[in-house]
Amino acid sequence: MIKLLTILLVIFSANLTAQQAIDHSKHQMQPATIEPSCSTLSMACAKTISSVVSKQGRIWSVWSHQQYLYLNYSDDLGHSYSKARKVNNTAEKISSRGENRPKIAIDDAGNVYLSWITPLKKRFSSNVRFSYLNAKSNLFSSVITVNNDNLVTGHSFNEMVVTDAGDVYIAWLDGRAKVAAAKQGIRLRHSEIYLAHANFIQGKTVFDNNYLTQGTCVCCRLAMDLDQHALPMLMWRHIFDKNTRDHGFLTMKNQQQANQIKRVSFENWQVDGCPHQGPSMVREKISVNSNRVHMAWFNNAPDASGLFYSYSDNNGEDMSKVNHFAPKAQLPEHPFLSQKIVANGTKSLLQLVWREYNGTAYQIKYQSSATGDIWSDTRVIATSAKGVDYPYILQHSLGSYLHWHIIGQPLRLIKL
Amino acid sequence: MISLTKAVITLAVRTCCSLIVFLYSNIALATVDHISVNSHSFTNQLTVEKAKQVIKQGPQLIVMWSLDCPACFEELDTLAQLLKSRPELAITLISTDDDPTRYEEVNQVYAEPAFRTVPRWVYQENQAQQIRYTIDPTWQGELPRSFYIDKTGKQFSHSGVLSQKQLQSIVAKISP
Numbered sequence: 001m002i003k004l005l006t007i008l009l010v011i012f013s014a015n016l017t018a019q020q021a022i023d024h025s026k027h028q029m030q031p032a033t034i035e036p037s038c039s040t041l042s043m044a045c046a047k048t049i050s051s052v053v054s055k056q057g058r059i060w061s062v063w064s065h066q067q068y069l070y071l072n073y074s075d076d077l078g079h080s081y082s083k084a085r086k087v088n089n090t091a092e093k094i095s096s097r098g099e100n101r102p103k104i105a106i107d108d109a110g111n112v113y114l115s116w117i118t119p120l121k122k123r124f125s126s127n128v129r130f131s132y133l134n135a136k137s138n139l140f141s142s143v144i145t146v147n148n149d150n151l152v153t154g155h156s157f158n159e160m161v162v163t164d165a166g167d168v169y170i171a172w173l174d175g176r177a178k179v180a181a182a183k184q185g186i187r188l189r190h191s192e193i194y195l196a197h198a199n200f201i202q203g204k205t206v207f208d209n210n211y212l213t214q215g216t217c218v219c220c221r222l223a224m225d226l227d228q229h230a231l232p233m234l235m236w237r238h239i240f241d242k243n244t245r246d247h248g249f250l251t252m253k254n255q256q257q258a259n260q261i262k263r264v265s266f267e268n269w270q271v272d273g274c275p276h277q278g279p280s281m282v283r284e285k286i287s288v289n290s291n292r293v294h295m296a297w298f299n300n301a302p303d304a305s306g307l308f309y310s311y312s313d314n315n316g317e318d319m320s321k322v323n324h325f326a327p328k329a330q331l332p333e334h335p336f337l338s339q340k341i342v343a344n345g346t347k348s349l350l351q352l353v354w355r356e357y358n359g360t361a362y363q364i365k366y367q368s369s370a371t372g373d374i375w376s377d378t379r380v381i382a383t384s385a386k387g388v389d390y391p392y393i394l395q396h397s398l399g400s401y402l403h404w405h406i407i408g409q410p411l412r413l414i415k416l
Numbered sequence: 417m418i419s420l421t422k423a424v425i426t427l428a429v430r431t432c433c434s435l436i437v438f439l440y441s442n443i444a445l446a447t448v449d450h451i452s453v454n455s456h457s458f459t460n461q462l463t464v465e466k467a468k469q470v471i472k473q474g475p476q477l478i479v480m481w482s483l484d485c486p487a488c489f490e491e492l493d494t495l496a497q498l499l500k501s502r503p504e505l506a507i508t509l510i511s512t513d514d515d516p517t518r519y520e521e522v523n524q525v526y527a528e529p530a531f532r533t534v535p536r537w538v539y540q541e542n543q544a545q546q547i548r549y550t551i552d553p554t555w556q557g558e559l560p561r562s563f564y565i566d567k568t569g570k571q572f573s574h575s576g577v578l579s580q581k582q583l584q585s586i587v588a589k590i591s592p
Contacts, residue, residue: 097484123489271558273561273576274558277558300575357545362545
């Protein structure tokens with residue numbers, strides 16, 4: 001009887017998912033008009049939007065409304081969007097603010113991978129969640145929890161990279177050591193980084209969980225990219241000594257084991273609190289400097305405050321001279337680095353955007369550089385008096401675009 | 417008959433006293449509520465204009481905190497302990513959670529009895545940067561953030577959890 005019920009349930013669920021696929025196949029493109037009110041389901045009203053570009057130039061975006069995650073796409077650079085598809089069939093809380101927001105990535109086959117954080121009832125406890133849209137079946141996989149400790153503790157600030165071959169890597173700030181320490185009466189004030197791996201194309205559908213390092217700040221986003229062997233590399237805000245909030249960097253020996261961490265910033269910001277400002281990092285994919293890792297970050301030491309940039313050609317062992325490109329007086333924050341590849345993949349341009357607030361309006365500023373040594377003059381790309389999201393860059397075959405969201409308005413894609 | 421009269425008088429006096437206590441408590445509640453949290457709904461959303469008024473209100477310690485900041489809860493615990501013994505201290509609490517879907521959770525934190533005597537605020541929706549700039553234009557959003565004005569009108573700020581020593585020093589500077 002139970003078996004029969006299970007079969008019926010599976011058939012019913014499959015039908016529901018198939019129905020979503022049928023709706024989607026209508027390709028109802030919706031113009032990106034300004035929303036009069038944010039009480040209804042709409043992309044414009046989402047608090048955060050994360051996007052990725054497929055090889056064919058389709059911009060996939062993930063965002064949440066109430067307790068559901070939605071995925072839609074645009075084939076015309078954001079002028080219109082497909083009907084949004086619900087990712088999770090069962091309602092759950094979704095972290096979608098500041099540096100803790102849903103992530104999206106895509107592989108060569110066009111599978112779209114989604115990862116997000118669902119907060120639990122206990123304060124500062126949450127799980128890393130995952131689903132992907134199968135390019136062949138056009139169906140979402142069941143939502144699964146990535147962290148495998150089954151503990152009510154922190155698993156947050158997820159970051160995800162996916163290789164062309166479909167290797168999915170998700171890293172996050174993990175609190176399982178806090179649970180163990182609490183049993184011994186010790187209150188841990190830092191987190192650990194864990195890394196999970198799966199490959200759904202190759203049938204590895206269960207994420208392993210691997211400890212990478214400890215002693216990280218508990219409330220800043222991670223930065224993640226792939227090295228020349230398509231293994232993840234990570235940068236994050238670390239706690240050195242007692243309370244020095246500088247940045248750590250690591251590469252992987254293999255899919256499970258990390259190399260020793262390197263300290264890559266040295267402003268010596270002493271703060272016993274939450275900066276809520278994680279770094280950005282990108283590795284050069286082409287050119288003679290193809291192992292060069294570019295890094296940008298915020299720090300706030302009394303004599304070194306604002307935004308900083310530096311690069312390393314040997315995985316953090318040595319760093320280039322630090323470029324303090326945005327001083328504190330301009331209230332700069334949330335830098336984002338990206339690499340534009342031009343001239344049929346023979347040349348590249350490093351691009352950097354960040355946000356400033358001048359007391360009356362937000363500005364998104366932009367600089368570019370060929371190698372990271374000499375930078376262009378700073379340009380203001382966008383301005384808004386209203387509350388705005390952090391800036392990101394999308395690399396599209398038709399150009400590089402600033403990805404900037406103002407709540408209540410259509411996502412802005414501004415050509416750099 | 418005498419006992420009946422006594423009972424009527426007792427009842428009248430009790431009713432009268434209850435009425436006075438009820439009215440008084442309501443007046444007291446109303447006095448507190450214009451600066452603090454109603455237990456069922458938020459009436460004290462901090463706008464830029466209100467933030468300007470808050471920082472003009474003489475010597476005080478203003479502590480900014482967020483639901484997303486574990487270190488802030490250590491600070492709030494310390495402040496609650498302090499306020500239990502010194503409820504008269506001029507301390508103001510400001511939650512930077514400028515999202516109405518989180519106000520109820522902020523409200524739960526503010527339900528701590530020791531906070532009943534202090535003004536408690538939460539940022540108005542989508543106004544974090546503007547309010548932050550109004551309170552302290554040198555502040556970049558790190559939390560907890562303390563901002564205090566001493567008896568001479570001088571302003572100071574501190575990022576991160578206050579140590580007991582720092583807190584005692586501030587208390588001495590803001591107390592009459």
